[in-house]
Each structure stands twice: as structure tokens, then as C-alpha cells.
Amino acid sequence: MRISSNTLFDGNVSALNQQQTRLLQTQQQISTGRRILTASDDPVAATRALDVTQSDAMNTQYALNRTAVRHTLSLAESTLQSVTSLLQDVRTAAISAGNGAFANSDRQTIAAELSGRLQELTGLANSTDGAGNYLFAGFQSKTQPFVDTPAGMGYFGDDGQRLAQVGASRQMASSNSGSDVFMRIKDGNGTFVTQAATANTGSGVASMGNVINPALLTGHNYQIDFTVAAGVTTYSVTDNSTLPVPTVLSAGNPYMSGQAISFDGMQFDVQGAPANGDAFTVSPSANESIFKTISDLIAALNTPLANGTGMAQLTGSLNRGLNNLDNALDNILTTRSSLGLRLNEIDALQTAGEDLSLQFRQMLSELQDVDYNKALSDLTQQQMYLQAAQKTFSKVAGLSLFDYL
């Protein structure tokens, strides 16, 4: 076959070009550390790398979100911790106020102490984060949620609960509304509440009672009326919620102090000696704020007792107050345990997120990073080829018959 002299040169030049291009590509890979320099180097991996980069960035963002949530949850938790110990103090004071040997002035001293506690509690409930946003105002973070009004402590926030995206598919509540924490606490035993009529003169004190058969509960208001005739105390039970006229469920029941009174799935007892005409009401539990519980206690302690009389009222009020304080403590502790669980979950999510991040980084590295061993060995090989091509080219190009003419 004939070879044209041009072919010899052209072929060699293009071979040298190709080898230099490859060498440059490898050199660029090594100097940038990336296998994929442009999308065309590996379109599938490049597209995949974009996706993984986004996933990784979102994962990083979730970690930031978690940090923010952890911050607000910790703030709420430490505030509620203070509330817990405050309520325990209030409880201790309320128990000591039941001491029968106390004079009116002793009770007033305790009342004064409780007033201070109440103000402290209001301050805690109006806590803010570092930026002046109220922790327990629902969505209205710039509105002071708890303000004393003539009608008692008012709540000016809302029920809003802020959520945060703490994982790809997990939204977590990062706040609790003040209404849920401080306002919405069921009084009585959570189902019904017994209360002595204010006009009672006897020494009868009703217990908080309990539910014995939930299926029979009606949610109605009842009244227990005591009659003392010829030294015998009887009582009647009336359902005041039936319309148009109240229904007398039972009448003439013999009364004995401490004996269970039960009807419509509820059971409680009355201790002491009710006077003729004394009455107790039984109504479904309603929401009572912690503030009202404490201010009711203060009001009860501030009410002077005439000799002997009114002791039953005080005992009833203290019992009721203590019971509601327990309910409030329960509510705060429930909220705190929910905060704790969320903080734990954040820790768990944090660990999972870090693992995930590691995986994403690894995946990205596999997709787009250069394998140095391979790249360096390629470089050496390509270098050798290029050198060989250069050497042989100069040899071959030097062969000419004209040299001998």
C-alpha cells in the first residue's frame, strides 16, 4: 500500500492531539479532585449528584431546624421546671393553711405569700425567648398572653402551636400554647366536681369523688339536698339538667358520715354533719386556670373565720384548691414530659441525620470524586504513550530518501 507523506504527518499529529487531550483531562481530574468535570463526562452521575446535593443540603437544613426547636423547647422546659417547683411550694403552703390551730392572721400571712407566688407565676407564664417573643402566646408571639383583668387572669394569646420541620417527614411541635399549659385544666376529679353551697351552715365536707361506671355518666348537673328531721339526716339527689323540670333521682336516703353517695356512675362521700337545708352541687368538670386556683385559695384564706363556723367552707375550699393544684401540676408535668420526649426525639433525629449526612457525602464522593489511584496510574500510562508517540514520530519523520540524494 502507498502511504502519502501527508498521511504520515496528519496521523501522527492527530494521535498526539488525542493523547494530549486525554492527559489534560486526567490532569484536570487530579487537580480538581473531581471525576466529573462537566455533566457530559457522566450525565447520569451528574444528575444524580445534583439530587444528592439537594438531599444533603435539606438534611443540613433539618439539623438547623432541630437546633432552633431544641432551643425553644429547652426554654419552655426550664420555664415549666420553675413553674413546677412554684406549684409545689404553693401546695405546701396550702396544706399548712389547713392547720386547724391557725388564726385568721396566720392564714392571711400564707395568703400574702401565695399572692407573691401568683405574681411570680404570671411572670413565668409571660416568659419570652431571647428576642422578646412570648413562649406561651400561641401564634401571637408579640402579644403579652397573660394579663390581670378585673374578671381575673385573662389569656390574650390563642391555641396556636408552632410546628417545625425536623426531619424529611417529621414535623414537630416547637411550642405549647399558654391556654393548654395554664388555662385548660379540668377542675374536680377531671370528670365532675362537687361543691358545697355557699349558704351551708353544717360541717359537711364533700370529697372529690371518682367515676365508678363511665358508661352511666350523663354530664348533667346534680344537687344533693340534706334534710335533718328529728336527729335523722337524709338526703335527696336531684338531676337539675332535665328539662323542663328537674328530676328527683332518689329521696330520703339515710346519711352517714363518710358513706359513699353514688348515682349515675359517680361516687363521692360527705364527711361531717350537714345541717338541715345544706346542699352540695355535682357538676361536670370545667376548665380552671392555675391563676384562678391560686387566687381562689388566696380569697379563701383571706376570708376571716368566725369562731367555729365557716371551717367547713374553708376545708372545702382548701380541698378543692389542693385538688386543682394537683391537676395543674399533673398538666405541667404532662407538658414537660412531652417536651422531654420531643427533646429526646430530636437527639435521635440528630444522630440519624448525621448518619444520613455521612451517607450523602459518601454517595456524592462516589459519584463525582476522582479515584486518585486510578487517575495517577492513568496519568503515568498516558504520559508513557505520549512520550512513545513523540519519540517514534521524530524517528519516522526523519526517514527520507532525500537525505541520501
Added chain:
Amino acid sequence: MGSNLFTSALSGMNAAQIGLATTEHNIANANTPGFTRQEVLIGSRPPQSFGGSFLGQGVDIVGVKRIYDQFLTTQVQQEQNQASYLSTYHSAMKQIDNLIADPTAGVSPAMQEFFNAVNGVANNPESVPARQTLLGGAQFVTNRFRAIDQRLTDIANGLTGQITSSVNTINTYAQQIATLNGNIKRATAASQGGQLPNDLLDQRDQVINQLNKEIKVSVQTQTDGAVSVFVGNGQALVINEQAMSLRTIQSSSDPSKVDIVYQSGNNTIPLQQNSLQGGNLGAYLAFRDQSLEPARNALGRVALGLAASINQQNQLGQDLNGVLGGNLFNTAVPRADKGALNTGTAVVSAAISDVGALTTSDYQLKFDGANYTMLRLSDNTTTNLGATLPQTVDGFTVSLTAGAAAAGDTFLIRPTANGARDIGVATSDPAKIAAAVPMRATAALTNIGSATIGSGTVNTPLPLDPNLQASVSITFDTPTTFTVTGAVPAVVGSVAYTSGADISYNGWTVQITGTPSVGDIFDITQNTNATGDNRNALLLAALQNQNLLANGTIGFQGAYGQLVGEIGAKAHELDVTSQAQTNMVAQTVAAQQAVSGVNLDEEAANLLRYQRAYQAAAKAMQIANTMFDALLSLGR
């Protein structure tokens, strides 16, 4: 007899001289592009009858011919054409490949940063710095979109220049071929015995080869030696000594680009653009129409999708001032250009109706005198729109703004072409970010039952219900039914209650779960002072990984990734095929050069051969001379 000796020797010297001249010509032109080596054709002279036997008379030069293979030459031209098409397309593609997939400069990191800022607002809805960061992120992402679109526009503008210069080059070559045709015809006619002007033929082949690098042509050789050259669907570029020309004009369907037309005398004849294939020009057209514009459309769709989705969600919310949310982004309006050949007066406009349904294609709206049809150009799917506009196709609505269309009128609709160019940030007020939801639900503190109410959501799609923020009370008249006050239209009578079921009035939806008691009240009210409400911000942030585009099949990042993938794959394909084609060309050229190329060693050998032949003939001459001298000396 003596004179015979001289004639023979002289003819030998002549032949050797011509041989030397041809060899030197070959050597001199060894590097001339398109040169084919030449060879002297010699033959022995007819013998002279001499005493019953024939005596040789020397040598005759029959001619000089070029060593040429028509088949190989044509093959080189064709492969060359394809190679320049592929390599030009590849280098054009490289420009956008580098631009779009860059992990630091593409749109991807900007979108990520924007959504990170949205998350920041969701974490701290009352924080003005967080909101300012979000606006900064929005500015960043729109800048990225616009910068990339600007770069694509620059490339497109550059292409227009390249197309024009390629067309000029083609015209120049056509002119050269026409001139060479004339020269070749005259030279052939002038030579006796049909000798061919080898070097002119080489030159013409070379020009045709160059022309093939610009555009695919077909060549026919005429009997008189002239060639005819055709482009496209058989339009003659060169006939005999006459050259026609191509010209660029503003496109009839899209004023921003140029079309190529055929100029014959004073007539301008439109060409089917996709019939112009191969070569640099074919590559420019293919790159522009099949890669650059689809890339811009795809980028525009991501921009439109992002802007419109964020706007919609923001409008469903309430901003820091307690006002209903507005637009955070300015969005592009689809382009609607009327065809240059339209005879009607119709002006057509288009508007996006659903970003989720948009494709990346362009559309052609056509009126046949009675009905409109919409042709999707990416896959040639036709939708009949009936006799009247407005009509909605693939997420956009076309309307007749003014005038009336005539039969045969066409309009080019490009729904997403300007998406990336025209995206912008609509507000500089950080308070305008609607992080809150316009309504909230509250359970009355006096409630006795255990039922709770969720925070509620606003019904989609837009527009918002005008009574969304009106106060509504849900009051339980029995544990299983409730009455509603404040709803529009008013709700008469009791509504049955199911725990957890959707309760929807005035454009919102809430759920009440648990056991309510008689008299329990739930209020849905305007969300006043809701600086800490991040419900809508969470929804804004959640848009990031929702599949909102292409009928709910891909998200923003996915759509962008698809664009990167398509461009990368095309560039990769072109890289491989152009490499292969370059090798193909090298092989074909080597085969052609094996026949026609000059081998210097061979020519060196020929030099010696003819030198020796000349010396030998001269020696023969000398001998004849000596013989003659001897003869003359006899008479002394």
C-alpha cells in the same frame, strides 16, 4: 538512419524532462490541500518500417494525468461534512454544558439557599432578619436564573452571527465553484485530445470539500466538465457558471432568530430549515433549535414553576402586617408571535393557567378559517380547540386580544421561553412574606367536653374565599350535632358531627376530634397579631421537595436535574460520535491519500529515475553525435 538516432534521443530527453517537471510539481505541491499527484503518461512512437522490420522512433508524451479516485474523494467529502457537523455541534454544546451543570454556579445551589432561607423564616416567623435573608435568597435565585438565561441569549446571538457568516462562506464557495466551472470548461475545450486541467479540477474538488464542511451538498458532473451543486431539498446552488445564493432573514415565526432563505435572482424562496443539514451551518441550526431553545424552555419552566408555586402559597397566607399575602416573585408572560405570512389582523396572547401542566415545548396555533388547532412542536401532537378562543392547552390559555384571524394564519406560542429571563423579586418589604395562615381556630376555655380543634388550613386552589376571615362559631347543641354561625352562605339547622372529619366553611377546613359536650364552642377567626404563626412558612418550605411540575411528576430540582441530564447526555453523545467521526475521516482521508497523495520518497525515486533517463538519452545523443563525427571524418 542517423537522424532517427537524434530524434529518438531527443524524445527520450524530452520525456525525461517532462517527467522531472511533473515530479517537481508533485514535490512542490506535496502540502497543497486537495492536490492529487500527477503522473506523466508516455508511450512509444509508432515504429518505422525499415527493410521488413520495424524500427522504434522514440517516445511520445501522451499526457499528464492526476491519480484520482472519484469514489474516495466523494466519500471524504461526505465524512468531512458529518465530522464538521458533529464537532461544531459538540463545541457549541460544550458551552451550555459547562454553564448549567456547574455545582457552584448553576441554579441548583441558589434554589437550595432560597429554601434554606424559607426554613429560617419557618423557624422564626417574627424575625425580620430571617425574612430579609429570605428576600436575599429570592434575589439570588432570580439573579442566577437571569444570568444563565442571559448567557443562553448571548450564545443565541453569537449563533446568529455564526449562521450569517457560514451562509456568506457558502455563497463565496458557490461563486468560486461557478468560476472554476467556467475555467475548467474553457481549458478542456482548448486542449486537444480532451486533456484535463488537473490542477483546476483539484482546486474545484477542494472548494467542494470546503463547502461540504459548511453544509451538506450533492454534486453532479456535467458532460462538459462543469459540476452542479445542490443544497437542502434539491435547490441548485451552482449551475454551470451561475451561482445562486443563500441569505438570512428574520424568522417568520420567531423575530428573535434568523431563517435561511434561497435567493434566485430577485426571488426569495423560503427553505425548510430542517432540510439544511450537516456541516457547520446544519450544526448551528440543530444546536439552536434542538438544544439551545429547549434548554431555555426547560430552564424557564423551572423558574416559572418556582415563582408561581411560591406566589400561590404566599397568597394563601397572611403577612407580618396581618394582610393577606401577595406575590413574592414577578413571573414571565408566555410569548405569542404571529407568523410573518399571516393575512388576518388577529393578535393573540397567552397566559399561564397551571404551571404544573406546562411542558417545555413550543406550540403553533393555527387557524384554518373555521377552527383553531394547537400543534405541540416537540412531538407534533395536535389539539383541536374549536372555533373560539380563549382555550387552555397544557397549562396555558390562549386568547384573542384583538382583530380576527384569517385562514392559514399561524402563531408561535412559547409558554416558558421567557420564564428565566423575566423572573424577578416582587417586593423588598420583608413583612410581605406570608408566614401565617389568615385564620385560626380556638376552643373556648369554657368548653367542658374533651373535644379539641386543629389549627385549620386554607382551602386550595386560589382565589381565597372572600369570607375567609369572617368569624365563625361552631356550637354543639348535642354531643353529636353542632350549629354554625357566621358561615357564608348561612348554615341552617344542625350539622352531624364525626370526630376528625373535615369541617369546611368560608374557604377553610378544620378538624374537631374527641367528645364534645353540649354547649361547647369552637371559634374560627381572623388570625390577628399572629406574628408567631409559621404554618404557611412551613408549607412554603415544603414546596421544595414536592413534585409540582410536569403534571406532578417532578419537583423544581428534578426538573432542573432533567435539563442538566439532557444537556450532559447530548454533549456526551456528541463527544463520542464526533470522536468516532474524526477517526472515520482520518481513515477515509488516509485511503484517499493512499491513492492520490504525494509520497516524497516515491518522488525522490522518480527524480532519480528521470534524471538517469535524461542522462541516458543525452548519452545516446552524444553517441549519435560521435557517430556523426566519425562519418564526417571519413571524407577527410
